[in-house]
Amino acid sequence: MKLFTAVQILLAPLALGAAVTKVEKKVSYDGYRAFRISTHNDAAAVSKKIAGLDFVPFNLDTKDHMDLAVAPKDVATFEALGLETSILNKDLGADIAEEAKFAPYETTTIGTAAVPAISWFNSYHAYADHQTFLNDLQGAFPANSELISAGTSGGGRPLYGIHIWGSGGKGSKPAVYFHGTVHAREWISTMVVEYLTYQLLTQYSTNTTVKAIVDSYDFYILPIINPDGFVYTQTTNRLWRKNRLTRSGTSCVGTDMNRNWPYNWALTGGASTDPCSETYKGVAAGDTAEIRALVALTTTIRAAQGIKLFIDWHSYGQYILTPFGYSCTARPTNQARQTTLSSGLAARIALSYGTRFTYGPSCSTLYATTGSSPDYMHAVATAEFAWTIELRPSSGTSNGFVLAASSILPAAIEQWQGMLYLLPTM
Ligand SMILES: [Zn+2]
CATH class of the missing domain: 3.30.70.340 (Metallocarboxypeptidase-like)
Known part of the structure; x- marks a missing residue:
């Protein structure tokens, strides 16, 4: 290896x-x-x-x-x-080179507001441009959005995001909470989360379905919660997964942030105690700067409004995973509702391009995980629904983490259509 x-x-x-x-x-x-x-x-x-x-x-x-x-x-x-x-x-190297042809950042106007152009979704982008994208998008809709930050990463980068609200005013509705790019190499998750944000804001004033959704929830969306790892995939190793935390006693770098959340963290079998492993859990529950900051933000949102839905966006494999990861037999008390909604979501996603998503409880559907975000969000932060969505690709003719830029828009559109089912239905 x-x-x-x-x-x-x-x-x-x-x-x-x-x-x-x-x-x-x-x-x-x-x-x-x-x-x-x-x-x-x-x-x-x-x-x-x-x-x-x-x-x-x-x-x-x-x-x-x-x-x-x-x-x-x-x-x-x-x-x-x-x-x-x-x-x-x-030739993985050739596809990585193709994928690295980032298009220039462009803006357009909607009404009188300058917003990022939809061409943003025709290619992947450098980290700094992702920040510009969100800054410009928010700046065009100051009446019902503001930039937020959960804090900073171990490397000092902001855990930036956006808060969007509707006619009830800021902070008045249950929260819908999205995280993207916890695993650095899962670039499609950044783009899909940005697309959902883009649609929520740009369609609010013209699309009655979108208006009803935004008027019903406060959205908290953080497209890149592992910025140190993400930057490292662009400078050094396209296939890096973890954060970039160095620890004493080992030359191996990085902790898997999605094995570091403080809920059932100490259980064995769902994460690694080897600092060199891709699923290294850390030395103690929540001992990474990123998870500490995100726990604090989550606690604030929960106390203020409660969390209706949390989604951690990943790639790849095409799954909708409901709690729990730590046990293959434990089930949430609202399991029947979770099954109905995740099955409905999979059906709606498939309508756009026929893309098939498998749904079910995380551990029994995929594998055991401890210290994962959905377990924490459901059990501790009492999110009614807390899911992992593993985006494209799935099929045996696809590229894993290096998904061609031409697939960004289809991958995003099918998730947006899925959200147009899930958000008004749940
Ligand atoms: Zn992942």
């Missing part, structure tokens, strides 16, 4: 007391070929066969299939193993 050990050059601190500046070489995936391997409920047997090869694993749910990218030097050996495979991606 390839570990993310890019060459690190330590530079002298620039000034007394300044943090050590590290310059890392960009990780190249040129010539990496991505495969989906059918595992038929025996992922261990597949893991044994490929153990000596240089590859990057993608997915954690390996009951049915394992997705990975194999280094160029080992592709021939891999193909000779006789595993049941399909090719996801012939």
